[in-house]
Every structure is written in C-alpha cells, then in structure tokens.
Amino acid sequence: MGDGERHARSSAELVEEALGRIEALDGRVGAFVAVLADEARAEAAARDAETAAGRVRGPLHGRPVAVKDLIDVAGAVTAAGSPKLAGNRAERDADVVGRLRDAGMVILGKTRTHEFAYGVLTPGTVNPWDPDRIAGGSSGGSAAAVAAGMVGFAVGSDTAGSIRIPAACCGVVGVKPTYGVVPTGGVVPLSWSCDHVGPIAGSVAEAGVLLEVLSGVPAGAGAAAPAPPRLGRLVGEDLAMVDPAVTEVVDRLCGELERRGSRIDEVELPLRTARSAVATMVLPELAAAHAALLAETGEQGYGERILKAIRRGQQALAVEYLAGVRYRDRFAALVEDLLADRDALVLPTIPVVAPETGSRVIELGDGREMGVQEALTALPGAFNCSGSPVVSVPVGLVDGLPVGLSLVGRIGADQELLAVAGVAEEATRFSGRPALSAR
Amino acid sequence: MGDGERHARSSAELVEEALGRIEALDGRVGAFVAVLADEARAEAAARDAETAAGRVRGPLHGRPVAVKDLIDVAGAVTAAGSPKLAGNRAERDADVVGRLRDAGMVILGKTRTHEFAYGVLTPGTVNPWDPDRIAGGSSGGSAAAVAAGMVGFAVGSDTAGSIRIPAACCGVVGVKPTYGVVPTGGVVPLSWSCDHVGPIAGSVAEAGVLLEVLSGVPAGAGAAAPAPPRLGRLVGEDLAMVDPAVTEVVDRLCGELERRGSRIDEVELPLRTARSAVATMVLPELAAAHAALLAETGEQGYGERILKAIRRGQQALAVEYLAGVRYRDRFAALVEDLLADRDALVLPTIPVVAPETGSRVIELGDGREMGVQEALTALPGAFNCSGSPVVSVPVGLVDGLPVGLSLVGRIGADQELLAVAGVAEEATRFSGRPALSAR
Numbered sequence: 001m002g003d004g005e006r007h008a009r010s011s012a013e014l015v016e017e018a019l020g021r022i023e024a025l026d027g028r029v030g031a032f033v034a035v036l037a038d039e040a041r042a043e044a045a046a047r048d049a050e051t052a053a054g055r056v057r058g059p060l061h062g063r064p065v066a067v068k069d070l071i072d073v074a075g076a077v078t079a080a081g082s083p084k085l086a087g088n089r090a091e092r093d094a095d096v097v098g099r100l101r102d103a104g105m106v107i108l109g110k111t112r113t114h115e116f117a118y119g120v121l122t123p124g125t126v127n128p129w130d131p132d133r134i135a136g137g138s139s140g141g142s143a144a145a146v147a148a149g150m151v152g153f154a155v156g157s158d159t160a161g162s163i164r165i166p167a168a169c170c171g172v173v174g175v176k177p178t179y180g181v182v183p184t185g186g187v188v189p190l191s192w193s194c195d196h197v198g199p200i201a202g203s204v205a206e207a208g209v210l211l212e213v214l215s216g217v218p219a220g221a222g223a224a225a226p227a228p229p230r231l232g233r234l235v236g237e238d239l240a241m242v243d244p245a246v247t248e249v250v251d252r253l254c255g256e257l258e259r260r261g262s263r264i265d266e267v268e269l270p271l272r273t274a275r276s277a278v279a280t281m282v283l284p285e286l287a288a289a290h291a292a293l294l295a296e297t298g299e300q301g302y303g304e305r306i307l308k309a310i311r312r313g314q315q316a317l318a319v320e321y322l323a324g325v326r327y328r329d330r331f332a333a334l335v336e337d338l339l340a341d342r343d344a345l346v347l348p349t350i351p352v353v354a355p356e357t358g359s360r361v362i363e364l365g366d367g368r369e370m371g372v373q374e375a376l377t378a379l380p381g382a383f384n385c386s387g388s389p390v391v392s393v394p395v396g397l398v399d400g401l402p403v404g405l406s407l408v409g410r411i412g413a414d415q416e417l418l419a420v421a422g423v424a425e426e427a428t429r430f431s432g433r434p435a436l437s438a439r
Numbered sequence: 440m441g442d443g444e445r446h447a448r449s450s451a452e453l454v455e456e457a458l459g460r461i462e463a464l465d466g467r468v469g470a471f472v473a474v475l476a477d478e479a480r481a482e483a484a485a486r487d488a489e490t491a492a493g494r495v496r497g498p499l500h501g502r503p504v505a506v507k508d509l510i511d512v513a514g515a516v517t518a519a520g521s522p523k524l525a526g527n528r529a530e531r532d533a534d535v536v537g538r539l540r541d542a543g544m545v546i547l548g549k550t551r552t553h554e555f556a557y558g559v560l561t562p563g564t565v566n567p568w569d570p571d572r573i574a575g576g577s578s579g580g581s582a583a584a585v586a587a588g589m590v591g592f593a594v595g596s597d598t599a600g601s602i603r604i605p606a607a608c609c610g611v612v613g614v615k616p617t618y619g620v621v622p623t624g625g626v627v628p629l630s631w632s633c634d635h636v637g638p639i640a641g642s643v644a645e646a647g648v649l650l651e652v653l654s655g656v657p658a659g660a661g662a663a664a665p666a667p668p669r670l671g672r673l674v675g676e677d678l679a680m681v682d683p684a685v686t687e688v689v690d691r692l693c694g695e696l697e698r699r700g701s702r703i704d705e706v707e708l709p710l711r712t713a714r715s716a717v718a719t720m721v722l723p724e725l726a727a728a729h730a731a732l733l734a735e736t737g738e739q740g741y742g743e744r745i746l747k748a749i750r751r752g753q754q755a756l757a758v759e760y761l762a763g764v765r766y767r768d769r770f771a772a773l774v775e776d777l778l779a780d781r782d783a784l785v786l787p788t789i790p791v792v793a794p795e796t797g798s799r800v801i802e803l804g805d806g807r808e809m810g811v812q813e814a815l816t817a818l819p820g821a822f823n824c825s826g827s828p829v830v831s832v833p834v835g836l837v838d839g840l841p842v843g844l845s846l847v848g849r850i851g852a853d854q855e856l857l858a859v860a861g862v863a864e865e866a867t868r869f870s871g872r873p874a875l876s877a878r
Binding site: 192283284285287288291313314315316317318319320321322323326 | 631722723724726727730752753754755756757758759760761762765
C-alpha cells in the first residue's frame, strides 16, 4: 500500500521476490520453519489468471502472506514449535487461512513460534534490527519476517501479548483484535478464553486491511481518523517498570499529538490484577488443551517451562479459575468506562526494547529485576483479560532499537482504533532500519 | 388472556381478587413467603390512573405477578429460602422486576424457593393437586401460586430444571428461555453458566406474553404456529427411567398430533452426559458464589445438602470444570443438528408425576430406584447444558396428577418454540382441576 508501483505487479512477481528475499535473508533471521514455494507459485499463477480475466478478489489479491506455525494450512505440518507435533500434517485450512485465500492472498510459508505459543523468546528467530536481540514472541517469526521485508503481511496469535510483544521488538505493527472477532478454528489452542488471532504488517493501513480479511468484514470498512483523538495515558504503579528512555519516546509522541490538537489525560487501571487473572485462566486451559497429547505421548518432547505450567494448571482449583473468569467482566467494564469519553488508551507495549538473546532477567525502570517472560507480558497481557482491541505501533528508537506504543480501544471498535493508531503513526518521526532487511 | 371479561377489569380489582385468593388458600398451599399487599395496591392505583389517562403500557398492564424469592424486589427481603439471608433487604429491583414494572405489571409478592434454588422439593409449599405431593422446585412457590389460581403470572429461575419441574408437577406452563435471553442481574446466583430466569403461567399464550416482557422484546413478537410441526421424540437408554403411565400420556398426544398432520420421528441425545456436565459446572460456581457468605457467616444456617455441594465445588479441579464447559458447545451442536429439520424435540419433563412429600427415593419406569433430586433433574437438566429454550406444557393426568411434556427448540427461537408448544397444548384434552384452587 502507498506504493503505487506495486499494484501493477503480478502475484507471480511478488511471490518470486519474497522467495528470493527469504533465500537471501532467512538463513540469518530464522523467521520461517517452512516455505511453501511450490504451492505459493501455483496459487500465484491462479490469482494472476483471475486478474487477467478481470476477477480481483479484493485489495490484497495476489499478495503473499506468512502464517504462524500454530495455524493449520492444509497439507502442511503444524508443529507449533514442538517436536511432539513434528508429524502433525493439517488436513484442512484453519478458518483464517480460508479467509486469506478467499481474499486472494497467497500462503508463502509458516513462521516460527515459541513452543506451543507459551513464551516470548521464539528461540531460533533473531531480531532483524540486531541479531543479538530476541525477536519477541510467541509470534516472533511472523514479526521478524515482516520487519526484514521478506513478506508484507503475516498472521500471529496473542494470548498474553504474543502478537504485540514481537511487533514492538521488531518495529512493526501488530493488532490483537477484539476477543472473538477473528475465528480461532484450526489454531492450536493455548487458552480458549484468552487466545486471539490477528495481523502483523508494516503499517497501520496494511494491518487494517488484513484485519478486515481475517475478521470477515467487507473490504473498505476502515473508519475515518477522528478529529484530533482524545487519549488517556496510563500511569501509576504498574507503569513504574518502564525504562525511562522508553517513557521519553512516548512523552515525545504525546507532546507531538497534543501540538496537533489531541487532549491527553492520565488514567489508571489495575493492570497487574488483570494480568494475573489471565494467568489464572491460561494455566488450567493449557492443561486441558494438552490433556490428550500428554496422556498419549507422555512428557518427552515438552520443554521444562511449559511442562511446569501444565502441571500447575492440572492442580488449580475450579474456584480459583472462576475467580479469574469473574474478574474478566469487571476489568473490561473498567476499560470501557475510561473509553466512554476517550478514543484510546495509550501505554508502552513492553517496558524495554528487545532484550539480548540469552538474558533471562532484565532490569526494569524502577531498578527491580524481573524474569523476561514476566516483564514482557506484564503490560500487554492485561488486555487479554478485557478482550479489548489493541494495536502496537512503532513510535521511535532507543539505542537503535524500536519502541512500540500500544493503543487500546473499545470492545468491537477495532477499525475505529486503527484510525486512531494511524494518527499516532503519522505523528511519529524516526529514522533507522533493520540491520537484516531486504528494503 | 382468552378471558374477554378480564380486560375490562381494573388493576385494583385484579389485585384485590388475588389478595383474597391468597388469604383463602395460601395457608394450605404455602406458595408465598411475602405478600406485598400495600405496595401492590398502590401500584394498582397508579396503573389504573394511567389507564384512565389513556396510557396502557402493554398487554399485561395492571396484571398482578409473583416473583420467586431469589429475585430482588426493591424494599423487600430476598431470603432465597435460607435463614442466612433473612435480613437481606434489596435496595434495587432485579433487571427482570424492572421489566415487569415497565410493562405495567404489579408485583404481588415473593414465592417460596428451595434453599438457594439448590433442590427440587420446595419444603413448605404443597402441590395444589394433592397436598400430600411435592410442588416440585426450586421454583415451587411460583408454580403452585399459578396452579392454585392465586395469581395468573409468576417468574421463576431454572439451573437444572427448576422452572420446568414444578410446572410439570403442578400442571402449569413453565419456560426456560434460551440462555442469556433474560437478564439475571439482581437474582441470587446458583451457577452463572446454567442459570436461566423465565415465566410460569396457566397457558402457553400467557407464558409467551410474559416472556416477551422478561426478554425485553417488543410486545406482539410471538410467532405464528407452523403448519403441523415436525417433531423429534427423544428415545433411548436415558428415557427408560420414565414411568410407563407417563409414556402412555405422551404416546396419546403424539398420536393426536400425527392425526393432525405432524411428522414425528425418534431421535437420541446423550442426556446423561449433558446433565453431568451441568453438575460439573454448577458445583464450583455454587462454591464461588457462596465463598464470601461462607467466609463471613460460617456454616451455620446452611442445610446439609447444599453445604455438601459447596464443599464438593471447593474441591473440584479447574480441568474438571473445563471439561464440563467444553462439553456445552458439543452438546448444543448435537441439539441444533437435530433441530435443523425439526421444529422441536419432545420428551417428558420428568419421569414421574409429583412424588409424595417425604419420599426421598422413587421407583423409576425401568424398576431402578433413584433419589428424588437426581430423578427429577435427570431429563430437564440436560438442556441447561445446551442453553436451548424449553417449554413444559401439561398434557394429561396420571392418577389425577398432571404430566408435563417438554418441547425443546432452537437456540434463540423462543417464540417459534412457543408457537409449537401452543399446537401441543391445543391437541391436549384432559379434565380435572387442582384440589386447592380458586377457579
């Protein structure tokens, strides 16, 4: 989008270009676990034949797209980052893959995920901005593939931040849509109550068009940008963890938005409680989702961390789980209340820039040390509790690494939120590009 | 309805008549725990003034209605059948009570419920057809009040059959609407996943009009009766428990419907598994709902049976609870599949007529003995799992006691189901009246 020349290019050319970039770059990035070259070429030819016959399925007709390897693509293995599923060849497309095809998109390959989407590291994928840094996760492959310019569009999933965390780490746009808006059929479940599928792309506009495809709404439903948006900036104890350099980037953007007419006030939310409610729901649902596989194939092949989580989930009491479920409505009501007279809430997507590979503990803005997993999910995970739509947009650099800003919108108002995110994106100015990039 | 003369009578006359009947009969029936005589008279006067000024709120304007004592009426105690809530005066009306008032109805009083709606006996209320028989429960007071003619309309709640069981026992019409169609705000919870609020009345048409009020749809939305409805009659192992005399009543009705053009085939559903999934959800949700009350006031005042259920719920594992929740969608899909080319499924509401007071065990159709609680919830409880709308209609007598037929409809098609139930009601012929009756 925004690149007039591209519209004239055939799907075959776009696919060959993407395959060439993967060939050149992915040995170093590690974004893909499978490249579906033959299938993609055949699909591209079919789409080009349709175009020649005057049939264009939509604005993304013929465009290559990568999908997280948690999502079924008929005929391909869905390994979900685990040796346990190495032979798990999908018979049918996931619901969202069907929608991508209906929109004319070409499935280019499967991208790397943290084991069963339970983790933020995505080992095997590096950050295109700095190969010594993590790409984030669990949708690390999807975000890195877009950041390195190997593909323009990718699909990820997000249970406690797994789209937004790698989007922030890799300097791309990631959207966790409103809960339930994008179907999860054919996606390996982590937590039915908290799983969301959503788009990752290079710009807010591209993410918006892909979200239309994923959510099955007619193309062109995108909302107009509001007059300078009213924003609530999250403050309080839970934000003390944010690195001052990251806060400064957000300060700068907020200042620019205010110069452009936005009113921004400070608001608070019990983010820590909401994040904790998500964990209370995720652990037993993870245990339930893995009960059959564990019974059939045993512990062999599970990593230590997920196995511990499954064990904790097995031991959780129903009344504890219910406390988490019951909190969901209360937290969602708090978020909606704040959005009654604001267009979006803003906060840093994660408290730091992408940590170095291998660091297990990071130092936070308030001097505390915290495990990487906990630190990176602390802020984004809260909104898997409310089910609110959230967009992470890159809004600056710290030490040459991207900073992501999250904008939180009203339940069901995903396209309106994207319009607000577009205003933030437009107010952002920073230069720099990934070290590993085709562009 | 169907009684032209009534339309001309004032709300004040209707309220005085109802109060007179309660005065005359309720000493023996025990349907009411509180009669709101002064409030009802004041409300009736206000409604009559509106009528005189040409303002009639709807078809039930000025009509008295009784509500189960689980449902908040501002200013009145909601005791939920428990000494623990003897001082629990409601500050606000429950959502449904607000809707009754908006429709012009006059709240006449609170009806007796089994302790916290957890049980089918409703001790203290007798069956108007035979005072040595139970009224059923937990909405026993509501059903008995309508059966005895003390009031034409009542509201109950149903978590595993608690509207339909007493409706069947007392020979009145009871509706468990589609899950979520009638709000439960201001109703003491038993199980958020399985609780339903719905109408009890003397005829299908009256129940339908009251359901319109409770669900907040515009008056007159009732569906037309279909051409002779296509029905699926439930058969199989789970139905073997039904008393042959009850089966014979259903046989007779089905024969009459077939003579009138209905096609009826035999269908099966895993009712026992669905009923068990309901228990798996109800126990932990009961424990969660009572956690605060139990912590604050201790075990004193709880009956032995509910205390045991709370203890079981406290000990249940989250993964067990999740298995129940996960089964809900599967069972609902099975029910909807059968309804793809049928207008309703039919089965006896309960396997026997109203048991004698004091009997703890009853003999079933297949010779087995079963506890009363388990036997009466076995069939209706399954549909709290699917969330399907179900209507219980009296369709005959066995030994001078009413037999209820349940008709199960498609999710969300409540008024269509009531139209089918109207056809069954019209095809029914039996004579007899309650021993304790104002009519």
